[in-house]
Amino acid sequence: MISAANQQEYYQELLDKKSEYEGVFYVGVKTTGVFCRPTCPARKPKIENCEFYETAEEALLASFRPCKRCRPLSHPNQVSDLVRLLVDAVEDNPEKRWTNQDFQKLSVDASTARRQFKKRFGMTFVEYARARRMGLALKQIREGDAVIDAQLSTGYESSSGFRDAFSRI
Known part of the structure; x- marks a missing residue:
């Protein structure tokens, strides 16, 4: 389980699209049902609509599907x-x-x-x-x-x- 302090940190990194957080966490967006990588170019959700996961498998098990824009199940550009x-x-x-x-x-x-x-x-x-x-x-x-x-x-x-x-x- 990701702590509340880490959630705040991860949310800020999501807003800043920090590439050094690639592979560290994934964000599930409750309103869309998708999960993304931290650098996703899509519009950023409100923090109350975010759930953070350490692995893609955790996000899948939480019923999120992979984002079609950032493709979190692939390595960037490959x-x-x-x-x-x-x-x-x-x-x-x-x-x-x-x-x-x-x-x-x-x-x-x-x-x-x-x-x-x-x-x-x-x-x-x-x-x-x-x-x-x-x-x-x-x-x-x-x-x-x-x-x-x-x-x-x-x-x-x-x-x-x-x-x-x-x-x-």
């Missing part, structure tokens, strides 16, 4: 076409459960996807997709939806599988 393709595929259908056949349809080797995501983000592609799905489920539960509705709408067919994924987080 992201492979494969990573961009896979992130876009997840955003097109975040409830999807990925199988080897899905990788074949995209002409992508699953082990290459796993390696590239692990190298860039510290998590595999499947972990990224799962975190995105679970973030959506957690958002629905926070908004008052029934747990079973959140489970089914995010592609978890078995309640025990959902419970296991939820408890791991």
Whole structure:
């Protein structure tokens, strides 16, 4: 958990677009549902609409999606076409459960996807997709939806599988 003092510091660095804070924190914007890097060129939100995270995975689990302007899941000015393709595929259908056949349809080797995501983000592609799905489920539960509705709408067919994924987080 990020302290209140760090939140104030991070907010000021967000306003100043300090590049030395790249990779130190990410900001989730409650009003838009996106998370950004500190140097994002988008208009800056009010502090009460910001949530700060140390990792992209934490932001995903909090139900935020990656910003399309600053692309927080890529290194500045450098992201492979494969990573961009896979992130876009997840955003097109975040409830999807990925199988080897899905990788074949995209002409992508699953082990290459796993390696590239692990190298860039510290998590595999499947972990990224799962975190995105679970973030959506957690958002629905926070908004008052029934747990079973959140489970089914995010592609978890078995309640025990959902419970296991939820408890791991």
